[in-house]
Amino acid sequence: MNRSWRDLVAVAVVAILVLLPLFGSAFFVEFVMTRTVILGLAASSIVFLSAYGGMVSLAQLLLFGIAGFMVGNAVGEAGSKGLKLGWNAWVAVVFALAVTVAVAALLGALSARTAGIYFLMLTLTYAVIGYYFFGQVTTFSGFGGITGIDAPPWFEGHPVRLYYVCVVLSVVTYVGLRLLVRSPFGMALQGVRDDPVRMASLGFNVALHRTLAFTFAGFIAGVAGVLNIWWNGQIDPTSISIGPTLDLLIIAVIGGIVHLEGAWLGAFVYVMANNYMRNLPFADTIGLTEARFNTVVGLLVLLIMLLSPDGLVGVILRIRTAATGLRGDGGSTSDDASDHQIATADGGPKGPPVPTHTREGSIR
Amino acid sequence: MTTEVTTPTSIEAADHVVRLRSIGVAFGGLRALDGIDLDVAPGERLAVLGPNGAGKTTLFNVIAGDIRPTTGSVVLCGRDCSHLPSHARPALGVARTYQKTRLFSNLTVEDNLYLAQTGRQRRHLALFVSERDRSLRERAREVAHRVWLGPMVDATVDGLSHGQRRQLEIGMALAAEPDIMLLDEPASGLSRGERERLSELIEALDPAITLLLIEHDMDVALRVADRVVVMADGIIIARGNPDEIRSNTLVHEVYLGREGGR
Numbered sequence: 331m332n333r334s335w336r337d338l339v340a341v342a343v344v345a346i347l348v349l350l351p352l353f354g355s356a357f358f359v360e361f362v363m364t365r366t367v368i369l370g371l372a373a374s375s376i377v378f379l380s381a382y383g384g385m386v387s388l389a390q391l392l393l394f395g396i397a398g399f400m401v402g403n404a405v406g407e408a409g410s411k412g413l414k415l416g417w418n419a420w421v422a423v424v425f426a427l428a429v430t431v432a433v434a435a436l437l438g439a440l441s442a443r444t445a446g447i448y449f450l451m452l453t454l455t456y457a458v459i460g461y462y463f464f465g466q467v468t469t470f471s472g473f474g475g476i477t478g479i480d481a482p483p484w485f486e487g488h489p490v491r492l493y494y495v496c497v498v499l500s501v502v503t504y505v506g507l508r509l510l511v512r513s514p515f516g517m518a519l520q521g522v523r524d525d526p527v528r529m530a531s532l533g534f535n536v537a538l539h540r541t542l543a544f545t546f547a548g549f550i551a552g553v554a555g556v557l558n559i560w561w562n563g564q565i566d567p568t569s570i571s572i573g574p575t576l577d578l579l580i581i582a583v584i585g586g587i588v589h590l591e592g593a594w595l596g597a598f599v600y601v602m603a604n605n606y607m608r609n610l611p612f613a614d615t616i617g618l619t620e621a622r623f624n625t626v627v628g629l630l631v632l633l634i635m636l637l638s639p640d641g642l643v644g645v646i647l648r649i650r651t652a653a654t655g656l657r658g659d660g661g662s663t664s665d666d667a668s669d670h671q672i673a674t675a676d677g678g679p680k681g682p683p684v685p686t687h688t689r690e691g692s693i694r
Numbered sequence: 695m696t697t698e699v700t701t702p703t704s705i706e707a708a709d710h711v712v713r714l715r716s717i718g719v720a721f722g723g724l725r726a727l728d729g730i731d732l733d734v735a736p737g738e739r740l741a742v743l744g745p746n747g748a749g750k751t752t753l754f755n756v757i758a759g760d761i762r763p764t765t766g767s768v769v770l771c772g773r774d775c776s777h778l779p780s781h782a783r784p785a786l787g788v789a790r791t792y793q794k795t796r797l798f799s800n801l802t803v804e805d806n807l808y809l810a811q812t813g814r815q816r817r818h819l820a821l822f823v824s825e826r827d828r829s830l831r832e833r834a835r836e837v838a839h840r841v842w843l844g845p846m847v848d849a850t851v852d853g854l855s856h857g858q859r860r861q862l863e864i865g866m867a868l869a870a871e872p873d874i875m876l877l878d879e880p881a882s883g884l885s886r887g888e889r890e891r892l893s894e895l896i897e898a899l900d901p902a903i904t905l906l907l908i909e910h911d912m913d914v915a916l917r918v919a920d921r922v923v924v925m926a927d928g929i930i931i932a933r934g935n936p937d938e939i940r941s942n943t944l945v946h947e948v949y950l951g952r953e954g955g956r
């Protein structure tokens with residue numbers, strides 16, 4: 331029941347996204363929504379690691395940036411900064427993703443034995459090092475960044491194609507992650523999240539699992555980074571500095587860091603606030619200027635952390651639970667509890683879930 | 695490979711699946727274990743008794759690899775495991791339970807028991823659910839029934855009572871189908887009736903399984919064990935069969951006396 335509800339919402343959202351160019355303005359589709367979907371994809375790598383691996387990573391925007399810088403270095407030609415290799419755009423993508431995945435594997439292996447706050451701090455360190463690396467190593471970029479990077483010719487003059495590619499890759503990632511977390515590897519990852527010591531004594535190589543999950547999340551962040559550079563045409567170290575690094579985490583938290591769909595929902599809210607906040611009625615009277623965007627986002631995050639630690643998705647789930655409760659049809663287990671039931675449904679026939687004992691609320 | 699088959703240790707392995715030699719564990723200045731020598735034969739049921747802080751759990755941690763001993767060597771099934779990490783030991787047939795339950799609290803009972811098997815089955819890197827996972831889940835549900843959690847297989851651990859978590863803890867060791875099973879106070883927190891059922895369950899285990907049992911409940915321990923070692927302050931103070939231990943005055947002094955006064 332819950333599963334079909336969750337899927338129905340997902341299908342409806344995808345349908346709206348697909349049809350959007352028919353009725354949305356070009357600015358809304360090609361700027362607001364393309365950015366939303368790219369940021370959502372990047373944030374989904376944070377949510378995946380956090381919700382299923384228990385690792386809150388601040389290195390995802392770095393990996394996103396590495397992919398972008400590598401594309402920039404590979405396709406750039408005379409005039410631009412960086413290596414100016416002048417490669418074919420598709421070769422550049424393969425190269426960029428390969429470098430990103432290799433870096434993610436290395437960083438993942440280095441941090442695989444840490445957990446909690448130490449993992450967070452270590453990944454923050456990576457982010458800072460990455461910022462200075464691309465700032466100071468002018469061979470690859472320099473603080474001025476790389477400009478004038480073209481998307482592959484197929485996108486030229488068709489920005490809506492880029493929008494559709496972003497949507498398709500987001501859908502593939504979302505579906506792929508939901509399948510992955512129920513696979514043997516995904517189950518083991520959740521075990522590592524809940525109790526790494528027990529996992530080791532059951533025969534699992536915990537460090538290997540963490541490294542692989544981090545590498546995979548790095549791949550997702552890298553794909554988002556490639557889309558971003560196609561969309562943006564430029565990249566500089568400031569775009570991967572601490573501020574934007576925290577913004578990506580904030581996106582994940584707004585949406586609900588324990589629910590995959592929260593990544594895109596958070597990105598939507600973030601980008602909408604970023605673009606349209608000043609258009610709200612009375613925005614001027616109450617001082618909602620663009621310069622105060624960060625303050626507003628900060629307050630929003632505070633509010634969410636206090637009221638709904640599992641973000642806006644959590645709010646939606648609670649409204650739905652309350653609604654079904656009022657209608658009196660009961661059996662309203664939480665979304666992720668139902669996820670586990672899907673996971674176990676392969677085991678054989680069984681009765682309805684036991685509502686009194688299935689978990690309420692969040693994954694963590 | 696061939697050397698492994700012909701080394702003397704593998705011949706010894708026939709009479710000792712666990713062989714500890716002068717094991718010492720120091721936590722800072724505290725000697726939790728001090729020169730422990732212990733051999734356990736295949737299929738033996740060994741009870742480890744001793745007052746709080748005697749070093750019983752630490753001994754299990756050394757055998758399972760959760761702690762590296764400061765001194766001494768651990769040989770399991772004829773193989774020197776002193777430097778083998780804990781995640782490599784289940785492949786040798788070792789499974790353990792924890793005194794303070796360590797379960798996957800956001801996963802269901804079935805998921806927990808499924809993971810208990812996959813570690814040893816080398817399925818944990820698979821990216822797709824296969825027929826084999828389905829049969830492992832089938833088995834997980836069987837094990838859940840064996841530890842009286844049949845009605846709770848789909849509940850998450852968060853929703854289990856303390857006693858049910860203890861039952862699942864035992865299920866985790868059973869599900870792994872080990873050759874060497876280490877049970878750390880499995881009956882603690884269980885009701886009298888549950889203890890009774892637990893003793894029956896342990897007695898009904900495949901006799902080929904080597905069992906090491908830490909248990910404060912003397913009824914359970916002496917009923918199940920063929921041999922007993924009594925520890926205090928990091929050393930073994932007495933060894934013998936259950937009857938010898940019952941009549942050992944030293945044991946009474948350091949352990950039974952204290953326990954009996956409860």
Ligand SMILES: Nc1ncnc2c1ncn2[C@@H]1O[C@H](COP(=O)(O)OP(=O)(O)OP(=O)(O)O)[C@@H](O)[C@H]1O
Nearest residue numbers: 721724726744745746747748749750751752753793
């Ligand atoms: N990780 C650790 N760090 C420091 N000291 C420890 C650690 N683990 C155990 N100890 C100490 O080592 C001694 C032996 O502990 P252990 O847990 O092995 O005792 P035990 O016989 O299992 O006792 P109990 O019956 O209470 O479970 C105790 O004094 C304990 O405080």
Ligand SMILES: [Mg+2]
Nearest residue numbers: 750751752793
């Ligand atoms: Mg103990």
